[in-house]
Amino acid sequence: MRRRGFLAATGAGTLALAGCGGGSGSDDGGGGGSPKKGGRLRAAFAGGGASETLDPHLANLFADVARAKALFDKLADYGADLSARPRLAEKWEPNKALDRWRITLREATFHDGRPVTARDVLYSYRRIADPKRAFRAKASLEPIDLDASRATGARSLEFVLKRPTAEFPNVLAAFGAYIVPEGATGFDTAPVGSGPFRFVSFTPGRSAVFRRYDDYWEGAPHLDEVEFLVANEESARINALLGGQIEYAHELNPTTARAHENEGRIGIVRLRGSAMQAFCMKTDRPPFDDPRVRRAFFLIADRRELVEGALSGAGEVGNDLFGKGYEYYAGGLPQREQDLGRARALLRQAGAEDLKVTLDTSPVAAGFTEAAGIFRDQAKKAGVTVEVRTGSKDSYWSDILDNGTLCCYRSGAMPIEAHLSQRLLTDSTTNATRWRHKDFDALYQQAQSTRDKTERAAVYERMQRRLYAEGGFLIWGFADWIIGTARTVKGVDTKAPANTLDWARFDKVWLA
Structure with missing residues (x-):
């Protein structure tokens, strides 16, 4: 993460936030009773302008990653303590030398109904490793000999490594190492993933709308839809939240949080x-x-x-x-x-x-x-x-x-x-x-x-x-890391650092 030191937000302009005013509630975003089905949550992030893409292998900004994890899955992801947790990989097992790892995939499907297979995994990783492309996870996948790695069944594969790697599950959880269908190339018009939401629409630099995927392997999201909106200035995000134009404002500064924390109009979530x-x-x-x-x-x-x-x-x-x-x-x-x-x-x-x-x-x-x-x-x-x-x-x-x-x-x-x-x-x-x-x-x-x-x-x-x-x-x-939410928003994880599995987990959020 050298260029930004973080998945840092860029962009000079601030785009208008669309949408109607939201309601208000009485609890903060960290809890609030039993989950409820339905509704659209509008989330504002700093974005990358007209060059934005839904290609998960190019995810770089926080907005990119939040959209990618809504549409796609990785084999593993990082827990709150930054240890690797199984996702599409149901289990992994190394040989004694730690230079071969057997992966068993869980039963999961893409949004078009196709099962996620070992061939999809190998295609995704080989795409990321393409020397002609500058995909984010390329360096993370470097320990894998992808020419020697192979599918051993529809839902099983063996990764052959160039050297012993005890922490190989961290490779599976690497930033940008998302699994896409075999042969997938275009991602901005009708991307197909295996994540909790499926594609509805996308306007680079402005908005992306995704709808609940009922057959998601971990259970359907509570929300009907999530809309990602772009607001590059922190002041625009907090004003839109206070004005009811959004329900989730990513990346607030400490001064803003302190000014609004005890007012009761919005919830402040601190990811320690x-x-x-x-x-x-x-x-x-x-x-x-x-x-x-x-x-x-x-x-x-x-x-x-x-x-x-x-x-x-x-x-x-x-x-x-x-x-x-x-x-x-x-x-x-x-x-x-x-x-x-x-x-x-x-x-x-x-x-x-x-x-x-x-x-x-x-x-x-x-x-x-x-x-x-x-x-x-x-x-x-x-x-x-x-x-x-x-x-x-x-x-x-x-x-x-x-x-x-x-x-x-x-x-x-x-x-x-x-x-x-x-x-x-x-x-x-x-x-x-x-x-x-x-x-x-x-x-x-x-x-x-x-x-x-x-x-x-x-x-x-x-x-x-x-x-x-x-x-x-x-x-x-x-x-x-500070997030602002409408009082109606429940289920936001309060312990997951930014970039980890439960950060921006909109499939676990609901509107009270």
């Missing part, structure tokens, strides 16, 4: 710990090629002040490790606190008493510019001069993050294993901290070759202890 917030130190260039300087910066940060100031308190403090609360997280390490005396001592040892460094930031993500200013003031107390440089939204993820020495950084939810493999191995394509250590790579390979989960967790903990001691990510917090 959805977004890692960090400063990225380049470990391959001065001054951060010296681990003593990195340790000093860990001790300069007042994490509580950063969460309160940059996130308006809508989050929790970090401990310089990704994935707080996720499967394999090393939660037993001491919570790091500000220690300016120790930070000064480390800088003296490194010969960097009068250190000056540029911190690159941008309004590309909520809290970035605020965090940079707060950290500048914290560093000054340790004798470090931090010059804040604010760059363009358009080039931040593609250029500024690569070229800077110290940069603001954030990430959405993914398994800790994926964070390690995608960002912290020598050959990782999104290695923002330039962390390159062969012994660290060897630990990852050891973990992936370890069949026993307890033993594998112990290896992941060793890797995290190393990062805690001298890594390049100063992870100061985890921001809430």
